[in-house]
Structure formats: structure tokens, C-alpha cells
Amino acid sequence: MFDRSIKIAPSILSADFANFGQEIQAIEAQGADWVHVDVMDGHFVPNLTFGPPAVKAFRPHVKTFMDVHLMIAPVDPYIEAYAEAGADMIVAHWEAGPHPHRTLQAIKATGTKCGISLNPGTPANVISELLDLVDMVLVMSVNPGFGGQKFIPSSVHKVAQIREMIGDREIHIQVDGGVDPTTVGPLVAAGADCFVAGSAVFKGGSVDTPEVYGRNIRAIREAAEAAQQAA
Ligand SMILES: O=C(CO)[C@H](O)[C@H](O)COP(=O)(O)O
Numbered sequence: 001m002f003d004r005s006i007k008i009a010p011s012i013l014s015a016d017f018a019n020f021g022q023e024i025q026a027i028e029a030q031g032a033d034w035v036h037v038d039v040m041d042g043h044f045v046p047n048l049t050f051g052p053p054a055v056k057a058f059r060p061h062v063k064t065f066m067d068v069h070l071m072i073a074p075v076d077p078y079i080e081a082y083a084e085a086g087a088d089m090i091v092a093h094w095e096a097g098p099h100p101h102r103t104l105q106a107i108k109a110t111g112t113k114c115g116i117s118l119n120p121g122t123p124a125n126v127i128s129e130l131l132d133l134v135d136m137v138l139v140m141s142v143n144p145g146f147g148g149q150k151f152i153p154s155s156v157h158k159v160a161q162i163r164e165m166i167g168d169r170e171i172h173i174q175v176d177g178g179v180d181p182t183t184v185g186p187l188v189a190a191g192a193d194c195f196v197a198g199s200a201v202f203k204g205g206s207v208d209t210p211e212v213y214g215r216n217i218r219a220i221r222e223a224a225e226a227a228q229q230a231a
């Protein structure tokens with residue numbers, strides 16, 4: 001059955017880069033629903049992160065669900081490698097090339113779940129012809145490339161527009177960038193169900209103090225669930 005419950009997906013971009021295995025185990029033990037992996041190429045975004053071998057190394061530590069956010073262009077030549085590395089879901093950017101439909105078909109052909117992401121400057125309606133192909137729409141609420149940026153408030157309206165476009169299709173809406181207990185409520189009210197949080201989950205904690213991650217995850221979840229009940 002389609003899971004409409006609130007899902008918190010910590011971004012390991014904010015984890016200790018010398019200790020990914022333990023960091024993943026810590027966030028999962030402390031209540032993370034998914035593990036979000038940010039792949040950056042130094043071209044589509046001004047930062048460089050994880051190639052397929054790194055994702056393959058994360059895989060055995062992830063017991064929940066690994067969503068891989070590809071901020072790379074071109075994206076098509078690398079889809080199979082990230083699927084083989086063990087992604088449960090691959091998300092590509094609409095802005096990554098002229099053929100997002102082909103890109104989504106290529107992701108689906110690997111058998112992984114598939115998502116399309118929109119930058120803050122990209123309007124919602126560009127994905128109207130793609131919705132039948134996706135399991136998730138990722139609304140970027142910061143310009144992609146770095147963790148710790150300030151939430152862009154117009155993302156809330158975009159989430160509402162996409163929820164309306166989705167209708168009764170079983171598609172998740174994920175929001176990524178600057179999500180914390182103060183920004184999550186309006187996003188839930190607008191129709192999002194999955195929340196990436198990097199700095200808001202990892203701040204103040206470490207693998208030696210994992211209870212801090214637990215507190216941070218609970219604070220986001222409680223704010224989200226309160227907004228859900230109020231809706
Ligand atoms: O895709 C991303 C950046 O491009 C990250 O997932 C995002 O920035 C998470 O970090 P934070 O919660 O600190 O904003």
C-alpha cells in the first residue's frame with residue numbers, strides 16, 4: 001500500500017566523512033526513515049561528492065531505504081552504475097538535460113524507484129507530462145550544491161501546485177534544503193510527505209552522542225505530524 005506517512009531522510013552530506021558506516025547506523029537507530037545520498041559533479045552544481053563506489057560502500061550499512069539524489073549532468077551515462085551500486089531510488093534533475101522523459105525511462109529500466117527534481121527557479125508545470133513515470137517529485141528548497149543553506153519560502157507554493165497536479169496518483173513529494181522544525185509545517189500542509197534534512201539532523205551530535213540525532217529527528221517529525229493533524 002502507498003505510504004503517506006511522514007518520512008525523514010537525513011542527508012549524509014552533513015555526516016562525518018571519515019565515518020559513513022557508523023553515521024548511517026546511528027541515524028537509522030535514531031529514527032531515520034530513509035538515507036539521502038547527495039551526488040554532485042562539480043559541473044551541474046559547484047561541489048563534488050560521491051561516485052558509484054562510495055554509494056556501493058554505503059549500501060551494506062543502509063537497512064532502511066537509500067534515495068540517491070543525482071545533481072549531475074549529463075546524468076544518463078551514470079544511471080546504471082548508481083543502480084548497480086545499490087540505490088533504492090534514483091532522483092534526477094529536470095534541468096540535467098533536454099530529455100528528462102528518456103532519463104526517467106532509463107531509471108525505471110534498472111528496476112529502482114524513480115524521481116524527478118526541480119531547482120528553486122524551475123516552475124512546477126514543466127513536469128506535467130512526466131508524472132506518470134515517477135514515484136517521487138523532489139522540490140529543491142535551496143539551490144543545490146551545499147548543505148546548511150537558508151530555506152526558500154516560495155517552495156511551499158510549489159509543493160501545493162505539484163500536489164494538485166498529482167491528483168490521486170501514488171507519488172511522494174520530497175522537499176530538500178533548509179528543512180527543520182520551523183520550516184516543515186507549511187510544507188506538510190501543502191502536501192509534502194518526505195523531508196530531507198542534513199544540518200538539522202546532524203547538528204550538535206556525533207556517533208558518540210547519537211541521541212542528539214534522535215532528538216533532532218524527533219523535533220522535525222513532531223512538527224510535521226502536528227501540521228498533518230491540523231490539516
Ligand atoms: O541536496 C542537497 C544540497 O544540494 C542536500 O540534500 C541538502 O542541502 C540538505 O542539507 P540541509 O538540510 O543542511 O539544507
Ligand SMILES: [Fe+2]
Nearest residue numbers: 038069176196
Ligand atoms: Fe539532496
